[in-house]
Amino acid sequence: MLEGFDRDAERLTEESARLFVSDEAREGMLAFLQKRPPRWVQPATMRAAD
Numbered sequence: 001m002l003e004g005f006d007r008d009a010e011r012l013t014e015e016s017a018r019l020f021v022s023d024e025a026r027e028g029m030l031a032f033l034q035k036r037p038p039r040w041v042q043p044a045t046m047r048a049a050d
Contacts, residue, residue: 027040
């Protein structure tokens with residue numbers, strides 16, 4: 001398992017950095033720190049289906 005991590009470490013680091021700067025990640029982390037439910041923003045196509 002560690003061999004795979006070492007082999008893919010650079011790609012995993014880049015992917016994590018990309019994901020953790022998203023609006024959803026920011027909201028999730030803030031909600032956790034503020035001990036409240038997250039307020040997710042749904043795409044317009046999903047809101048229209050409700």
